[in-house]
Amino acid sequence: RRILTMRMTRHGSASGTGVAVCATAAATRSLCAASAWLLIVFVASSAAGCADAFVPPLPPPESARTCSRSISAIVPSAAWASSTALSMAAKKKKSKAKKKSPSVGVGGLKGFGSSVATKDSSAAGGAGGGGGTIDRSRDALAFYDYLERHGAGDNLKRVALATFPLPGVTGSDGQAIRIRGVMATRQIKKGEPIIDVPYELAMNLGRESSDPTLPAVGLLQDYCRWKSGSGSGSSTGSSGGRREDGNDRERGAYFQMLPPYRGDDCRGSTDFFSDAALEALQFPPIRDETVRRGEQTAARYERDVEPMTQISDNLYRWSDGGDDDVVTEEHLRWAVWLVTSRVLTVQGDENTGESYRLMIPLIDMCNHDRASVHVLTGRAVPGGRLKILAGETVEAGSQVNIPYGGGVAGNDRFIQDYGFLDAADGGFAFGVVAKALLGGGGEFGPTLMGQRDRTAALATLKTTTIEQDEAELEGTTERDIREALAFRIGVKRALERLDAA
Numbered sequence: 037r038r039i040l041t042m043r044m045t046r047h048g049s050a051s052g053t054g055v056a057v058c059a060t061a062a063a064t065r066s067l068c069a070a071s072a073w074l075l076i077v078f079v080a081s082s083a084a085g086c087a088d089a090f091v092p093p094l095p096p097p098e099s100a101r102t103c104s105r106s107i108s109a110i111v112p113s114a115a116w117a118s119s120t121a122l123s124m125a126a127k128k129k130k131s132k133a134k135k136k137s138p139s140v141g142v143g144g145l146k147g148f149g150s151s152v153a154t155k156d157s158s159a160a161g162g163a164g165g166g167g168g169t170i171d172r173s174r175d176a177l178a179f180y181d182y183l184e185r186h187g188a189g190d191n192l193k194r195v196a197l198a199t200f201p202l203p204g205v206t207g208s209d210g211q212a213i214r215i216r217g218v219m220a221t222r223q224i225k226k227g228e229p230i231i232d233v234p235y236e237l238a239m240n241l242g243r244e245s246s247d248p249t250l251p252a253v254g255l256l257q258d259y260c261r262w263k264s265g266s267g268s269g270s271s272t273g274s275s276g277g278r279r280e281d282g283n284d285r286e287r288g289a290y291f292q293m294l295p296p297y298r299g300d301d302c303r304g305s306t307d308f309f310s311d312a313a314l315e316a317l318q319f320p321p322i323r324d325e326t327v328r329r330g331e332q333t334a335a336r337y338e339r340d341v342e343p344m345t346q347i348s349d350n351l352y353r354w355s356d357g358g359d360d361d362v363v364t365e366e367h368l369r370w371a372v373w374l375v376t377s378r379v380l381t382v383q384g385d386e387n388t389g390e391s392y393r394l395m396i397p398l399i400d401m402c403n404h405d406r407a408s409v410h411v412l413t414g415r416a417v418p419g420g421r422l423k424i425l426a427g428e429t430v431e432a433g434s435q436v437n438i439p440y441g442g443g444v445a446g447n448d449r450f451i452q453d454y455g456f457l458d459a460a461d462g463g464f465a466f467g468v469v470a471k472a473l474l475g476g477g478g479e480f481g482p483t484l485m486g487q488r489d490r491t492a493a494l495a496t497l498k499t500t501t502i503e504q505d506e507a508e509l510e511g512t513t514e515r516d517i518r519e520a521l522a523f524r525i526g527v528k529r530a531l532e533r534l535d536a537a
Contacts, residue, residue, distance in 0.1 A: 168219045168433060171197040175292045182289035183398065187234040191398060195231060196221050197293075200435055217403040217435050224430040230410060231399050231436070235420035239287070244381045244391040248329075249336035251379065251393050252371035256341070256363060257352065259371070262288045264353040264361070290397045294378075297370045303515070304455030305373050307333075313516035318499065318524045320492040321485065322452045333372050337365040376453055382416040392416040399424060405437030406460060412438065446472060451523050463530055470530035502528050 176197050183189055198219035205213045224230050239258070241251035295301035302308060306317075306326040314323040345352045345362045352363040375393070378400045384390045394416060402424070409427030414420055430436065440454055446468030447457050458465035472485045473494055485493075500508075502525055509521040 168198040168200045168217075168435060169214075170219065170221070171199060171216065175289075178289040179293050179397075182286065183237075185286070186237045188232070188237055188398065191231055191233070194222060194224055194229075195219060195398075195436060197401065198435070215403060216401065217437070218398065218401055220430045220432055220434050220436055222432050224426050226426050226429050228426050229423045230426050230430060231402075231424040233396055233398060233422045235414070235416055235418065235422060237397060238382075238416070238422060239395040240416065241375070241379060241393040241395065244393055247332065248372050248375045248379075249333050249368070252333075252368060252375045253336065253340050255374060255395070256368055256371040258287070259291055260352050260354060260363060262291050264350070264355050293397075293401070294374060297367060301455070302370055302373050304519075305377075306452045307369060307373055307376075309516045309520070310514075313514070313520045316517050316520035316524070317451075318493070318496040318520075319448065319527075320496060321489040322448060326452065329372070330369070333369050334365055337368045341368055377455075380412075382414065382422065384416045386415070394422075396422050402436055402438045404440040404454070404456075404458075405435075406439055406443045406458065406464070408437050408439045408443070410436070410438060444468065447523060447526060448472070451519065457519070457522055457526060459526065463526060463533075466526040466530035467533070469527050470534050473527070473531065474534065497524060497528060497531075500524075502532075 179197070180192055183191060195218050197216060199214040199216050200219075202213045202215060218231070220230070239255070241254055306314065306322060307329060309326065314326060317323060341352060341363065353361055354363055354367065355361045374395075378395055379393045380396055380400065381391050382394050384392055399412075399422060411425040411427055412423070413425060414422035416422075424436070424438065440450070445465065447465040448469045450456055450458055450465060473490050475485075475487070475490060505521055505525045505528070509518060509525070512518055512521065
């Protein structure tokens, strides 16, 4: 249930229950996201085509204003920096780095890239007035330089990281919330690559499985090596094995762009919800699955991580500080969330039939748009290229997005695994949940919700009325509970619409 499988041109799904996926760069309904067991199976493709997909969800923001997390088309008001200038900016990282790095971490609506306040992105320059702003912060320049050094520099002639405003959404300090995403810096025609990353740049976390805690252990170890400076070797190589080539130090520029431990981004996930918030969802299937994943994480920590922290002082050191600077179960939970929100499952050699879990820099920083028609393609093989091909012409200044739920996933998956609620298209994603609860897949195909889950969820949702839920929402300030209330209100309204129809 936590697999987003995308196959180009030849359709199919790893789970056997995939749904067609497409994507657009017009970003008319792009949504930020924070977490999900995102698995995208890339298959060599010649051009257009959709993808089979199957997805998951997650919860909301610091201000938790039950907003739709949708973004209208981004058309910046100022001229965009040329691709040549952007490429040069990456090479001038050292001189730029002397400037104070902007702080980030304003809570709320998240994409793969994270969210920032308007004042945080001012150093980026570029367009203002409600449009996208190219990110030229110290961390971003280091990341651009990292791409240049590892065979992905040509991407900087087409795209850049940027921050985009969320209309009408502000943080507790009154500053507009902006999400980081990927922006086209020139026109990209249909069929051309938008992003083209060498397989060797990706982090291979091993072969595909349904357990996100296993790759999370390797990811956490690599991250700790970089953060603490305790070693020069990377524990996870592009072949899925272990290697010692100093790449984790190099990869620090990528790690620095990941949402931080205990940051606002990860707290959007139901994995970090309080018990009260899980109950407030009034949706036992989400509550039960979240609890199971938490138990799985605890067991993995006790079995594979904690013993190693006692054997080696350096293996899982979180920083270069004192004796207490070793990872805890909560650190592993954060790593599991990174895996569920960012990992793409990519098919390997066609003769083996194996698939691998990859974290692909730049590609995994694209935000969500249900209507996206772009195509992901490539294989996890030495010398392979992992690409996003333009499914339609992308104009300069447009945000480049992909569909996290294949364009048909419901908010039951979004709130659990991604950390947002999709209220676009008249509450389409709430309608998906409502139809599943009533036992009909309709245009979405067979429902994936069993009778027992449907019965339990419907009974729990009936314990309060929409009016009671709205009154509770008005008087609640806790972020996770507000998101839970927004979810159940949306589902109940969708059920009312279906009943009226």
